[in-house]
Amino acid sequence: MPADLPLDAYSQVVVGVAAELTPKVASLRVPQAGGRSRGGESLGSAVVFTGDGFLLTNAHVVGRSQGGTALFSDGTSASFTVVGSDPLSDLAVVRAGGPTPPPAELGEADQLVVGQLVVAVGSPLGLAGSVTAGVVSAVGRSLPTRSGSAARLVEDVIQTDAALNPGNSGGALADAHSRVVGINTAVAGIGLGLAVPVNATTRRIISALMQHGRVRRAYLGLVSVPAPLPAGLQERFGRPSGLRVAEVVPGGPADHAGLRAGDLLVSAAGRPVQKAQDLQRLMFSEAIGQPLAITVMRNGALVDVIVEPSELVAA
16 A cells, blocks of 8 residues: 555544544553562553543552552653542542643543444553554443452443453543543453443542542442343333342341342332442442332332442441
């Protein structure tokens, strides 16, 4: 191909996103035992998302460290401190102690569709400014995470075939308009990468980390899975599914309220529930100790149950 031919439309988009975001994605070097590189240093990436030096990354990148060094593609570097970390969502916020590039724009992952072009920008193996492209392979995936003995699913995880490598964690997953729609979090296999979505729920997590350094969550003590509503309820509520209670934790708030395995959750706090994240979006600090009205289908009848969520304490 002659060098003077114009780029095709696909290449133009990828080149544009790379030019916009590469300066705004840092390579993180985090001192800690058992890191990905020699000398007990963990390598990862982070995205500048405010004009006053806040960067977004993964909780597993910073681990238990209090700080480290951020290196940018223009050769500058700055020390950073960990502002807050939330292992249950695998998100962390750090703040640079020196000048940073202008912030990236955060997008809305809930608007992504399968097949949509996405571009991953990160620092695999500490190599700043690495760019790969692919498509959204699936949305609504679940990523198991753990903090101590507390396990949780990060819901609505984005699956992409954009090539990711160790060190990409904490980097940006962007749409064609250079908006950051996800934070790359895991390499699940060849041709399979996962990213924590940027949406209303994660924005609340980010805000809590910036303000308080941690996220307080409410806890119901149940495990649920999507299940179809009976035909009559589908017509009545105008939606196909609810949440089937698969397990109730003995002694937990749901157990005390009388919820049972097999109950089909229809609504919570007056809002429809069809996916686990519909409940999780309600499980923030303001719900702790407050009555939560849940409507379930049980033995063919609708039953209202009042639950008082407790605070989730990670061991």
